[in-house]
Amino acid sequence: MGFYLRTSLKAGPFRFNLSPSGVGISAGVPGFRVGTGPRGNYIRVAGAGTTYFGGGSPSPSSGGSRPTMPPAAPDSGVVMQEIVGTPVQQLVAAHPSDLIAQIQTAASRRHIWPWVAAALLILALLAAPYSLVLFMPAVPVVWWLRQRDIARKSVVVFYQVEDAPAAKYDHFAGSSGFVSGVERVWQAEAEGALHTAYQRKVNAGAGTLVRRSLGSLDLAGPPVLVTNIAVPSVHGKERSLYFLPDRVIVRHGSQYADLPYAAINARMEQQRFVETQAPPSDAQCVGTTWQYTNKSGGPDRRFKDNRQLPIMLYGRLTLTTPQGLLMIWDFSRPDVAASLANAVNRMR
Incomplete structure (x- = not known):
């Protein structure tokens, strides 16, 4: 594509x-x-x-790639470490950017039209039986205010990418994660090591607990960015990554920062995960275990309703920078995680 x-x-x-x-x-x-x-x-x-x-x-x-215009189950004694990395504000200070300043300003603007529409509706109801007289001119006013709000919350950027940068970005946008699709993506939010035999026993024999949230992949880009190219994006509940031809935009909540590809290191590794929920259909099952295990790995008969759980093979994508960025994503298909890691590293 x-x-x-x-x-x-x-x-x-x-x-x-x-x-x-x-x-x-x-x-x-x-x-x-x-x-x-x-x-x-x-x-x-x-x-x-x-x-x-x-x-x-x-x-x-x-020329080049420059724009032409501005789960873890909780258990007593397990200490969960939040995976946060460097705050976005520090990333902005390390890599100041006019584009990020414009995106941040646009994202912070509030919509006016819903408040005007609500006020006009209340006024029309209070002015009965002359509501229609007020309603008819109010419709185009509200429409125009909505269009104005959309424009105020938009940053328009045209990209004109040629030659080698174009080939690399075309490979990125066409990587398997964004084209062939993957059924399940998670963002790892916190991890906690299981140190005692009891902690491992009641957690299916695992060595680590992971708190995660569902994520997604698309080619949409940041909501406020209007651009002429597909923007490969990885979304999480609180964090997202947007891969532009010349930079990576990081979102944490309502805050944005950008980083050059040269500063980002992508690493993929296979992850064996004890799945307590329905596993994704495109993932590989590599074994089974029990929710409550004994020393030999079999079921502990002292626990009722001891479920047998699948051990799934996922792919983990870890992104880091020297400035302390740390973002971890798990994919139900390891080949997708590997493809994305390769694509990010090729952009450096």
């Missing part, structure tokens, strides 16, 4: 168009549109064609 997807982007009422001459922006409604671009300012009316006025000059395009 090619990662260069569109030459036109929409953010609220505004449309951005990329051409060999540069970038243009327009706004309007069906049948009427005004805008500006490399050829100058214009008005476009349905049936009357396009009228240009003023002048413009082509914007210089940038």
